[in-house]
Amino acid sequence: MFTKLDNLMTEEKSRPPLMMPLALSQGVTDAPETNPENPNKIEINDFTLYYGKFKALGNLSMTIPKNKITAIIGPSGCGKSTLLRSLNRMNDLVPGVHTEGKIFLDDSDIYVPGVDVVDVRRRVGMVFQRPNPFPKSIYDNVTYGPRLYGIRRKYELDEMVENALRQAALWDEVRDKLHQSAMALSGGQQQRLCIARALAVEPEVILMDEPASALDPVATLKIEELMQTLKETYTIIIVTHNMQQAARVSDFTAFMMIDNPQNRTGKLVEYGPTVQIFTNPKLQQTEDYVTGRFG
Amino acid sequence: MAHISPRETFDRAKQKLLDQVLILGSMVEEAVQSSVNALQRRDLTAARQIYAGDQRVNEKRYAIEIDTITLIATQQPMARDVRFLAAILEIITELERIGDYAKGICKINMMLSEDALDPSVLADLQNMADLGLGMLRRSLDAFVNHDADTARQIPTEDDLVDALYNHIYRYLINKLDYTPESIDRLSHLMWAAHNLERMADRVTNICERIVYVSTGQIKELDSTGDEMK
Numbered sequence: 001m002f003t004k005l006d007n008l009m010t011e012e013k014s015r016p017p018l019m020m021p022l023a024l025s026q027g028v029t030d031a032p033e034t035n036p037e038n039p040n041k042i043e044i045n046d047f048t049l050y051y052g053k054f055k056a057l058g059n060l061s062m063t064i065p066k067n068k069i070t071a072i073i074g075p076s077g078c079g080k081s082t083l084l085r086s087l088n089r090m091n092d093l094v095p096g097v098h099t100e101g102k103i104f105l106d107d108s109d110i111y112v113p114g115v116d117v118v119d120v121r122r123r124v125g126m127v128f129q130r131p132n133p134f135p136k137s138i139y140d141n142v143t144y145g146p147r148l149y150g151i152r153r154k155y156e157l158d159e160m161v162e163n164a165l166r167q168a169a170l171w172d173e174v175r176d177k178l179h180q181s182a183m184a185l186s187g188g189q190q191q192r193l194c195i196a197r198a199l200a201v202e203p204e205v206i207l208m209d210e211p212a213s214a215l216d217p218v219a220t221l222k223i224e225e226l227m228q229t230l231k232e233t234y235t236i237i238i239v240t241h242n243m244q245q246a247a248r249v250s251d252f253t254a255f256m257m258i259d260n261p262q263n264r265t266g267k268l269v270e271y272g273p274t275v276q277i278f279t280n281p282k283l284q285q286t287e288d289y290v291t292g293r294f295g
Numbered sequence: 296m297a298h299i300s301p302r303e304t305f306d307r308a309k310q311k312l313l314d315q316v317l318i319l320g321s322m323v324e325e326a327v328q329s330s331v332n333a334l335q336r337r338d339l340t341a342a343r344q345i346y347a348g349d350q351r352v353n354e355k356r357y358a359i360e361i362d363t364i365t366l367i368a369t370q371q372p373m374a375r376d377v378r379f380l381a382a383i384l385e386i387i388t389e390l391e392r393i394g395d396y397a398k399g400i401c402k403i404n405m406m407l408s409e410d411a412l413d414p415s416v417l418a419d420l421q422n423m424a425d426l427g428l429g430m431l432r433r434s435l436d437a438f439v440n441h442d443a444d445t446a447r448q449i450p451t452e453d454d455l456v457d458a459l460y461n462h463i464y465r466y467l468i469n470k471l472d473y474t475p476e477s478i479d480r481l482s483h484l485m486w487a488a489h490n491l492e493r494m495a496d497r498v499t500n501i502c503e504r505i506v507y508v509s510t511g512q513i514k515e516l517d518s519t520g521d522e523m524k
Contacts, residue, residue, distance in 0.1 A: 280371070281374055292302050292305075
């Protein structure tokens with residue numbers, strides 16, 4: 001016990017004077033594999049989205065750092081899910097959508113005409129609010145994506161399944177029943193299966209749209225712990241209504257609101273390290289929202 | 296209900312906590328004032344009562360602490376709310392220590408011999424108490440009113456308290472006749488002065504917390520009111 005204290009004191013003495021709280025400095029500078037030239041995985045550049053005549057997102061600009069969890073929070077209808085779906089062009093599937101501006105995934109704009117949208121969606125996977133496993137076996141759920149990419153050999157598929165399920169912290173629970181129906185799993189397990197399914201195609205970014213809101217508290221916390229492990233490999237963006245979850249889980253937080261009740265166009269109000277947004281936000285609007293005094 | 300504010304319950308609970316902090320502040324102000332008065336009059340009965348009364352100060356402080364922790368756990372406060380509750384935890388600690396200083400002065404009163412005390416020293420001690428208590432009262436007002444500007448200014452008055460402390464010290468040294476009784480009296484009176492000087496220091500700490508609630512930054516305020524770099 002004394003040796004441990006000695007070690008701690010030695011470490012403390014050799015630490016340079018802190019200019020800001022440790023938690024905050026870790027959030028900003030602690031990125032082990034970051035490319036010093038571009039620490040951002042995604043860059044949203046003056047992005048606007050219309051559903052027909054309705055301007056849902058107005059001139060949004062934001063960066064998403066690599067290997068971090070970024071939370072998007074804001075009141076209902078402010079465009080959080082629209083923004084999330086824009087990051088892998090899921091909004092293309094909505095009739096009448098058109099966009100302006102750019103979204104860069106690793107320095108390439110995904111909205112340039114001719115971009116391989118299917119590949120974008122492989123690189124930027126998505127997990128939805130309600131777990132949506134296919135009515136197939138656990139095994140077939142995970143191999144669905146890889147099979148579409150032409151992977152056929154059993155040993156390769158077996159390996160992918162195990163790898164994906166391990167990463168999703170589900171392997172130990174289902175290893176003996178891979179060929180049972182996914183529908184027999186609990187809600188929390190189904191959601192982790194959906195995460196495994198997304199991971200099986202080796203994405204780079206994982207988008208999560210309220211991934212735990214349909215789950216019980218224990219399942220929720222398991223998903224949150226999983227996210228901490230996953231961010232070492234992937235970049236994660238989560239939309240959540242649950243502010244305590246955003247505060248627990250994310251490194252950076254973006255707060256969105258509609259600009260006014262007439263236009264209802266979604267805007268980015270404030271973006272910063274999560275610790276700052278939740279302990280000392282810069283703007284009164286952000287403060288009102290995170291303290292629950294909005295509206 | 297015609298209109299529901301989203302955090303009414305929480306806001307009411309915060310107000311109740313604030314009221315309790317003011318009550319605690321009032322209790323320790325009263326204790327300091329009475330302990331110095333009792334020293335002036337050499338009233339040992341009063342000194343013993345005030346000494347015993349410190350237990351209620353401690354109980355009050357712990358009650359507020361428990362209520363504050365409960366509010367943190369049950370209401371998930373963020374931003375200004377969490378800074379406010381964190382500040383309460385620090386401020387009640389400072390107030391409780393001021394209560395201990397009052398108790399210390401009572402003990403000194405009881406330990407001093409029956410010889411009369413120098414009126415000049417007693418007057419200076421009273422002045423120190425008045426200055427420190429004025430600072431304390433205004434700091435608690437600033438806390439209630441979220442007044443960071445006043446909170447930044449109050450620590451500048453600490454210089455006056457320090458000057459009185461030094462004055463008492465030099466005066467007593469000059470008058471020292473080096474008998475054991477004289478040395479004993481000097482050391483007790485200096486300790487009483489020390490307690491009053493420390494009270495003003497505690498008020499400075501309280502002011503730092505008030506500024507923190509407003510700005511989110513914890514910075515030391517020195518006696519010029521500047522944040523120490």
